[in-house]
Amino acid sequence: MKMNVVVCTRPGQLDMIQRERPMRQPGEVLIRVRRVGMCGTDMHIYRGVQPFLEYPRVMGHEVSGEVAEVDEGAGLSPGDQVYVMPYMSCGTCIACAKGKTNCCTRIEVLGVHRDGALAEYITVPHRFVVKAEGIDLDAAAMIEFLAIGAHAVRRANITVGRKTLVVGAGPIGIAAAIFAKAAGGMVTAIDARQDRLDTCRDAVGVEHIVVAREEADAELSRLTDGDFYDVVIDATGSPAAIEAGFARVGHGGTYVLVSVVAADIRFSDPEFHKRETTLLASRNATAEDFETVVTAMRAGKVPLAALATHRATLTELAEALPRWMDPRERVIKALVEL
Ligand SMILES: [Zn+2]
Ligand SMILES: [Zn+2]
Known part of the structure; x- marks a missing residue:
């Protein structure tokens, strides 16, 4: 047939x-x-x-x-x-x-x-x-793209009140924001596109949205009283953005790289060590993450x-x-x- x-x-x-x-x-x-x-x-x-x-x-x-x-x-x-x-x-x-x-x-x-x-x-x-x-x-x-976000959030071990920055508000970034919120995180989304940030604010309910531009880091600093973030999740697909993200991780914080880039990534080791940054890759998702997504869907989240x-x-x-x-x-x- x-x-x-x-x-x-x-x-x-x-x-x-x-x-x-x-x-x-x-x-x-x-x-x-x-x-x-x-x-x-x-x-x-x-x-x-x-x-x-x-x-x-x-x-x-x-x-x-x-x-x-x-x-x-x-x-x-x-x-x-x-x-x-x-x-x-x-x-x-x-x-x-x-x-x-x-x-x-x-x-x-x-x-x-x-x-x-x-x-x-x-x-x-x-x-x-x-x-x-x-x-x-x-x-x-x-479910699948949402599960990638859920997996990144599980990797980051986000708990109630954790200040979380999602960098890049495409579908995967939005997915990460949804599950960071569901885990009780206080979420800021940053992206160059206002329409995507509007979705994060209006549909996902993130606490803050920041337009990616020259003054963005000053704004992120202000939003966190100079501490920056417990968790930074990169979903940009941009080597330059990934490198810039290291400085947005607060002391004792965690940096999760979801997007994959065909490039070498450089960072300042003294800055990395000063913070004792936890650096994690996040790839795909497991059956557990798929179930997390379905449960959240059923709950209307x-x-x-x-x-x-x-x-x-x-x-x-x-x-x-x-x-x-x-x-x-x-x-x-x-x-x-x-
Ligand atoms: Zn996909
Ligand atoms: Zn295998």
């Missing part, structure tokens, strides 16, 4: 093609895809700036849908609404053995290292498919309507995606609906 698939044939080109519907193997779930969230990673693939990627590639790793076929006794039934944890970990390496499946040495990410969800049907190993209970298909397709700003069908995607990359479109999360 044939199905429609949108494939990134080469950088800058999306084509709707017909492919054979995938055959489900034992241990896999055949999913009828219903929503696919578009992510920074997809934009990088489309623009040809994602390293180590082979084209053609079917993008899409933020996915919800309905079970079409599944093994008996797998705890799922045809018609169940599900979401997918797209980080396909091996389960046996040094990281997986510690439960850190998010940084598995052999990790394969759906829609990056293997073909993703911009298709009518996909097959996924059963252990990466979770029943979406108490949330709708839109919400279920938005995630402003889903404010986040899902744009929408297109699979047929419209080739035309819509380049438009969504324009900052004037003010996309937070765009969903492809099937």
Whole structure:
């Protein structure tokens, strides 16, 4: 049986093609895809700036849908609404053995290292498919980027009253702000874009917003009585911003780098030591973080309507995606609906 698939044939080109519907193997779930969230990673693939990627590639790793076929006794039934944890970990390496499946040495990410969800049907190993209970298909397709923010907040161990600075208010920064707030943190968001800061203030309820400009550090100092922050979370994707962030960590504070940059990062060791800064990387998310997000969604703590700003069908995607990359479109999360 044939199905429609949108494939990134080469950088800058999306084509709707017909492919054979995938055959489900034992241990896999055949999913009828219903929503696919578009992510920074997809934009990088489309623009040809994602390293180590082979084209053609079917993008899409933020996915919800309905079970079409599944093994008996797998705890799922045809018609169940599900979401997918797209980080396909091996389960046996040094990281997986510690439960850190998010940084598995052999990790394969759906829609990056293997073909993703911009298709009518996909097959996924059963252990990466979770029943979406108490949330709708839109919400279920938005768990992944939120889980990245939840993971960063868990890494930072944010507790009640902790002064937290989120640098970069794109989708991941907004996600970090949501879960920092949920953990009881006092959150400041900083970004160059006023529209994103407005979302942080109006939809997320952060305490302070600061426009990234020359005087920003003076403002951050004033907001914290000169102490700066217990926790700084970088979600900028900018080497210069990451380097500047070290000085925004208060004494005894923690710096979490969520965004990855293809660069070496430099910092002043005396300044780093003076503060006894805790420096952490945060990569992907684990099943625990996905559950944290779903629990927060069920409790109404995630402003889903404010986040899902744009929408297109699979047929419209080739035309819509380049438009969504324009900052004037003010996309937070765009969903492809099937
Ligand atoms: Zn994503
Ligand atoms: Zn592993």
